[in-house]
Amino acid sequence: MSEKTLLSLNFLSNLQPSQNTIGQTYFPLIVSCDSTEEAHALLKWKTSLQNQNGSLLPSWTLNNPTKISPCTWFGIHCNHAGRVNSINLTSAGLKATLHDFSFSSFPHLGYLDLRINQFFGIIPPQIGNLSMLKFLGLSFNQFSGSITPEIGYLTHLKLLSFSKNQLSGFIPHEIGRLSSLNGLNLYSNFLKGSIPPSLGNLTSLIYISISNNLLSGSIPNEVRNLKSLSDLRLDNNTLSGSIPLSLGNLTKLVTLYLHTNALSGSIPYEIGNLKSLSDLQLSYNTLNGSIPFSLGNLTNLAILYIRINALSGSIPNEIGNLKSLLDLRLNNNTLSGPIPLSLGNLTKLVTLYLDMNALSSSIPDEIGNLKSHSDLQLSENILNGSIPLALGNLTNLVVLDLSTNKLSGSIPLSFANLTSLTILYLYENSLCDSIPKEIGNMNSLSILDLSSNKLNGSIPLSLANLTNSLKVLYLSSNHIVGEIPLGHGMFNSLIQLTLNNNELSGQLSPELGSLIQLEYLDLSANTFHKSIPESLSNLVKLHYLNLSNNQFSQKIPNKIEKLIHLSELDLSHNIFREEIPSQICSMQSLEKLNLSHNNLSGSIPRCFEEMHWLSCIDISYNALQGLIPNSTAFRDAPMLALQGNKRLCGDIKRLPSCKAFKSHKQSLKKIWVVIVFPLLGTVALLISLIGLFFNFRQRKNGSQTQQSSPRNTLGLLSVLTFDGKIVHEEIIRATNNFDDGHCIGNGGQGSVYKAKLPTGEIVAVKKFHSPLLGEMACQQEFLNEVNALTKIRHRNIVKFYGFCSHALHSFVVYEYLEMGSLAMILSNDAAAEQFCWTKRMNAIKGVADALSYMHTDCFPPIVHRDISSKNVLLNLEYEAHVSDFGISKFLKLGSSNRTELAGTFGYIAPELAYTMKVTEKCDVYSFGVLALEVIKGKHPRDFISSICSSLSSNLNIALDEMFDPRLSTPSRHVQDKLISIMEVSISCLDESPASRPTMQKVIQSLETLNVSHNNLSSSIPRCFEEIRWLSRIDISYNELEGPIPKSTAFREASMQALQGKIVYEEIIRATNDFDDEHCIGKGGQGSVYKGELPYGEIIAVKKFLSPLPGEIAGQQEFLSEVEALTEIRHRNIVKFYGFCSHTRHSFSSMILSNAAVAEEFGWTQRMNVIKVADETLDPRLPTPSLNVQGKLISIMEVAIACLDETPEFRSTMQKVSQALKIWSGS
Structure with missing residues (x-):
């Protein structure tokens, strides 16, 4: 529960006992027999606790049998008559159900608080017996099932809190009987259906929270009756329809949350009647029309969120009346017109989001009045004119984003006053003139992005003042001239620096080496010349370096080898000369190397063969020659990356073999020998030999030309x-x-x-x-x-x-692939309708399988980096195939794996924008988006935004909104699987890469369907046979019947996953309805019967004494046996087949042991499986030998030691087992 929610419950504090009264003694005047009954009821319930906490419940004991009272026990409070009237066990670390809690034993109970524990199971209908209850707190537990209608009997209840559980089903209309109710907390469950109109009967309600559920339908008009309501929270559901006009009657309302639903229509004018309203949130809906000017009446409003809707029209001037407003967010709509001047009246405003609209005209000077402002975002509009000087008045501003507009003029000098500003985005405008030196006064600035403007002049020296704060500086794509000002600690804290596509010139200063925090440096497309300073090697954190398209000359410095984390190096389009330094091979993280269009000469260093992670090389248009290194980068390089050099050779198809060059040189040597010897003889012989030589060469060259001609013509x-x-x-x-x-x-x-x-x-x-x-x-x-x-x-x-x-x-x-891409199918209504739920689930699983293979089974792992609906193709059977590996990346183990931002917008993992680090978790994020897109039928961008902005850590899924409306509503079984897929997909979208699952874990989740512990009935759909990838299924604890589908998941399912496979009728027939003739034993819990199933299997059936009243957990012995036998497997523990819970009988079935007579069960066998040692030997067996006798005595000694009264002195069974193995000779 949020702090805000807790504060909203202060009006109910009189219902709760003071904290300092917990454990305090209330001495009753008379301890009656009723008090004794209450004590015994509590003790019985205590025995059902799975984790009795000794530090909290040791007082729950019968110390004095003649005077039994629970009034002194921890968490128990009594009235003056000695009767229990309050149970407060909040945050006690208890784990149990309420099945053994005797509600009828506490007729005076007025306060029951079990919040923040681990209670599970259903909320029993017997809770309706607590007729005097005023406070019922079961929040923050694991209760499941539906809310029992018997809750309507608690007519004295003032606070009902069931939030943060796993409750499902509908909100019962009987809740409308709780006429005294002040507070209703049901948020963060799985409640579905509509809000019951009977809620309108609760006229005493002050607080309602039903947010974060699966509620659908419209908001009932009966809500208008709740005239005392101050807090109404219905957010994060799938409520549809319009906002009822009758909400305008709730004039005491302080908080109204309707965000993250599917509400449509316009915002009613009547909302303006809620003059007490302080917090209004309507974001993440599909509201349209204009913002009503009546909102200007809400003068107490502090928070107004209407972002991510379809609102149009202009922002009403009346918004300027909201002088208490602290946070205004209208972004992601289609609002147009100018920013109203009246916004300047909102002097308390801290946050203003108007970005991603169609606002035009200039930014009004009146914005400068918002002196409390810390976050101003006006990006992605069509604002024009100059940036007002008055923005310099916003001295508390922390974030200012004016990017992607049509702003012109210069950057205001008044920005010097923004000393608290940490982020300044002015990119993608038409700002001109030079960068003002006054920016150097913004000594908190961390990110400065002025790229893609028309700025000129030089980089101001005053930026040196930002040495300790500035981490990111983007000045690319401007007209900046001069040199980079370095020295005096300038830019020493920078992590990213982009100055590319400017008009910078001169020689790079050795001071560049002082920027030791740099990870990303782009100086390309300028006119830098001469050599690269050797001090550049000090930038050991660099992972990206681009110096291309400059005029650098001389040689590439040897010290570049120190850049061991560099993954991409681009030195192309310069005038570098001499050889490629072999030291470059020390850069073992290098993946991309571009040395093209230079004057490099000599051979390529052989050490390139040791650069195993180098995947892309371009050495074209140099003067290189000789053998191409035998490495993947060179073998896979296209000819375009090698052309324009002298006589490069290698054993690859695109180059001539080096053997040809070698044989040609050897031929020349032989010819010279032939020429020299004739000179020592006769001139005639010399002439003839020369003639022969030229004749030979002409023939050879002709042959070579003939052979090479077809290749050159083809160009293949x-x-x-x-x-x-x-x-x-x-x-x-x-x-x-x-x-x-x-x-x-x-x-x-x-x-x-x-x-x-x-x-x-x-x-x-x-x-x-x-x-x-x-x-x-x-x-x-x-x-x-x-x-x-x-x-x-x-x-x-x-x-x-x-x-x-x-x-x-x-x-x-x-x-x-005949069906084309997923994007094509989902964008075509007819094709999408053929793409049924089963096919969609199979497609999602197929993509997951492919990614898991790439991440886990490939070495090194391959990251696709562009998983999207356009890059997944389908065949005629709708089987998914991942395609388009153009930007894929082989991961280097132990490397930073840095890269540039790439992929399809809307699918790119958010961390890539600022870390530039590629991991498998980037693909996992893209998969999560894709899976939701397949289910929703369109890109889930709004839903993803709602996840990121949700105040709840457990955002529930709005089913009606998430399922593609072009398909029929899925069956309950398919719906459960789709919900499971969506849960996995949402986990893939976690902002923290470390928190996202691996694709292997995704596969495991997708292959599992768990619909156990529900009330499912009828037969299992045959379509399960089409879900090929389902490998694990659990349908236990339901009322299903009929044949099991013929699929791997069902064939290989364990008995506990298919409880009821041995059907009730077969057991009845096999035991002749538990006839005494089939009885082979009796005990304290029930009788054991021998039965033969239709397929010949002999089993033992243990029938429990008391029939089960419809639920397993109602009989502790039965539940304990089933839970134990389903969790253990051992050769010496009876093999469990299954169990059955019926209205007449409850029983478990197991393998029937061969019942051997006592005489056949000899001493040696008994020694191997001994369970109990009697005081004397069994007289029915002959006297054992001395050897066996000695072992029996030793065993009896161990058995007697096990009977020690002090538990600590008894041996563990592990030690007993070890002793028995020694004595039995095993």
């Missing part, structure tokens, strides 16, 4: 096999040279075409976009896709046929 660099060779010309013909008529999809990396080959086979061809100038020529997406697809094989990953890299285009060929 790499083709894999698929039913023979798939040649380039066949793909061109099949797609009509990649004509749009064959295109079946487009994406960020390329287009997909359908191609029918001469063999009749239909394939999909993904053609990659041509590389842009300045990009790594290796086309990283193409390389990654080929690299990933050649290494993985799985039924739920698209089947790879081959690839081709041509001078004109690069493409991959894979199987054609």
